[in-house]
Amino acid sequence: MMHKLKKLSLILFFTTGLLMSANAQKAAVKTNIPYWFTATPNLGFEFALGEKVSLELSGGFNPFKFGDTKQLKHWVVWPELRYWTCETFNGHFFGLHAVGGQYNVGGWNLGIDRLAGLKSNRYQGNAIGAGVSYGYQWILNDRWGLEFTVGAGYARFDYDVYSLSGNGQKVGENKKNYFGPTKGALSIVYIIN
Template identity: 35%
Template sequence: MNLNRKKYFLCFACVLACLVYSDKVSAQFYSVRTNLVGLGTGNLNVEGSMAFSTHWSAHLPVQYNPFRLWDDGKLKNFTVQPGVRYWMRETYGRGCFIGLHGVFSIYNAGGLFGHRYRYEGTAFGGGLSAGLVRPLSRRWNLEFELGLGVVWADWERYRCVNCGKRTGKGSGVYVTPTRTAVNLVYLF
């Protein structure tokens, strides 16, 4: 099995395990959220989460961006970041949380901030995050979250965004921001 198939299989197995075992835990709350920062960059995104104790919750954010930002710029991607959070006070309540998350992404980005190259590839890894929650009403919360992680990425570099031949290829391990979010949350 080649490396790409292994990555897809691992991602599929994680999502399937979450779905199969979701009825085995006694969840008290569910939530759905969207990252407003992500929407601002054209990323269509949704995150489902489930509390499985008074201090722990599981999360599955998914984002997809099929759009061109402008003539020479794009930030196309499909990204999944499953994770867990530990809430200092109470799950989904006012206060702080810390999180542990995985990252899997397929990307095609370039022409951003005057950059003349386009990069295409995959990335996977994990990271830690911290955040703050502020209730807006009984069913609505606002969350702020920042995260940093270690990601392995392979990429191919092309001369221009729209066309051009490949000018480089590589892979490596990078320490990079993995979460930047201002989430609007609806609680069930």
């Protein structure tokens, strides 16, 4: 599965580069502000493919450990094809997105019953999925914008479970199907003409 995710990431990276050179007259660079509150550096690139269609590729990477047992290490990519109701980079849009990444998370007491295992265990694995999204971009001036995006869909999680007590032995493995939110962002956008 890891090999498939790396291969998908490389294909998306090179495809985005080709699209950028083919349609470099309108592009944007963005960052998801709330995602920074999880100590995750993130960046997105979006390219106009036509008057009402664009392609976005965004991602984040968190290599940090927060003490002896707390960690939120992960990387994730979200490619998305968008249809704009007015024009690219302005107003409402609808999208089809994919999501893929790897994670190594544990040691967190979030107070949510469904995530109670994060307090005493570490989960290491990968996820891949797809969904639909809606968003809106406000134009602040000629170069700057603010974008809101939400999305929902399906993801498949494949992971190993390690105990945080003792010597951190592997205590299990699992696969889960997930239906629910798959994307959310409030991004500051810089338009490149």
